[in-house]
Amino acid sequence: MRALRTSVLLVAFGVASLTACAKVPSDAAPRASTLSRTAGSTAEAKPAAGTPDARAVDAVRALEPRAVVEHVGAAPIPGFREVVVGGQVAYVSDDGRYLFIPGSGGALYDATQKTNLTEASLGxxxxxxxxxxxxxxxxxxxxxxxxxxxxxxxxxxxxxxxxxxxxxxxxxxxxxxxxxxxxxxxxxxxxxxxxxxxxxxxxxxxxxxxxxxxxxxxxxxxxxxxxxxxxxxxxxxxxxxxxxxxxxxxxxxxxxxxxxxxxxxxxxxxxxxxxxxx
The missing domain is CATH 3.40.30.10 (Glutaredoxin)
Structure with missing residues (x-):
């Protein structure tokens, strides 16, 4: 499977500006994403090495090195950890392989292969x-x-x-x-x-x-x-x-x-x- 990092993850984690006009018109002028962060701009989660929490953070960084993980902890889904990046919630499997971003435009990623599994199916x-x-x-x-x-x-x-x-x-x-x-x-x-x-x-x-x-x-x-x-x-x-x-x-x-x-x-x-x- 070809590994092509698309803009979906970048937008989801707020490190890329929006580059499309919304389907439904809005009176609001385009604004920079409130998710946009750089390393050191906020408190970062630093879990102990070798733990599921650490693997979750590593998975996020594997897909987007600029992302700042502000929180990592137990998820409501068994076998997953919950991470927060600039107010955006994502779920990472305990082994650190799969990362899921819910909501509109959400996607499932393979952090090891650096592929967007949802995009492959939708494609x-x-x-x-x-x-x-x-x-x-x-x-x-x-x-x-x-x-x-x-x-x-x-x-x-x-x-x-x-x-x-x-x-x-x-x-x-x-x-x-x-x-x-x-x-x-x-x-x-x-x-x-x-x-x-x-x-x-x-x-x-x-x-x-x-x-x-x-x-x-x-x-x-x-x-x-x-x-x-x-x-x-x-x-x-x-x-x-x-x-x-x-x-x-x-x-x-x-x-x-x-x-x-x-x-x-x-x-x-x-x-x-x-x-x-x-």
């Missing part, structure tokens, strides 16, 4: 769902000979979606083909939804999408658009914010990810080539 589901979206229903920006391809669930009004699109030429220069699908995060029937239908019904979808993300007027249109179907697939794929960037195997690579960093992540995901026989 298969996402890949199967996205495969149902015909190529003709996507808005594609691609270089002549792409090295990688990503599917991006996007919205028109989301600031992170706009930032991603403003760098579309650089993603292409990195050898990445970007295939957009629609996710009006305000929901079916919203103004975002109507604008996205107009984009997908436009004779030049690429120009219409760029115009919409740049606050240039897009003529209102209606047609038998794929927006409803793509929105439904985004919901079923577990989307919680836009953009959601997916590799071909369904691995979620972000939110907004800078072009060079996205190329790095995609290169790491690429299966090792099998040496030719002979």
């Amino acid at each position: 298969k589901l996402r890949s199967a769902l996205v495969a149902k979206i015909p190529a003709s229903d996507r808005i594609v920006y691609a270089p002549a000979n792409p090295k990688h391809r990503v599917t991006v669930f996007t919205d028109i009004s989301c600031g992170f979606c706009r930032k991603f699109h403003s760098e579309i030429a650089e993603y292409n220069r990195q050898g990445i083909a970007v295939e957009y699908v629609a996710f009006p995060r305000a929901g079916i029937g919203s103004e975002d939804y109507r604008q996205m239908v107009s984009v997908w019904c436009a004779p030049d979808r690429r120009k219409a999408l760029t115009d919409a993300k740049s606050d240039r007027p897009v003529p209102a249109r209606s047609c038998k658009s794929p927006v409803d179907m793509q929105y439904d697939i985004g919901q079923r794929a577990g989307l919680t914010g836009t953009p959601m960037v997916l590799a071909d195997d369904g691995t979620q690579l972000g939110g907004y990810v800078p072009p060079a960093r996205l190329r790095e992540l995609l290169d790491k995901l690429e299966p090792a080539k099998t040496p030719a026989a002979g």
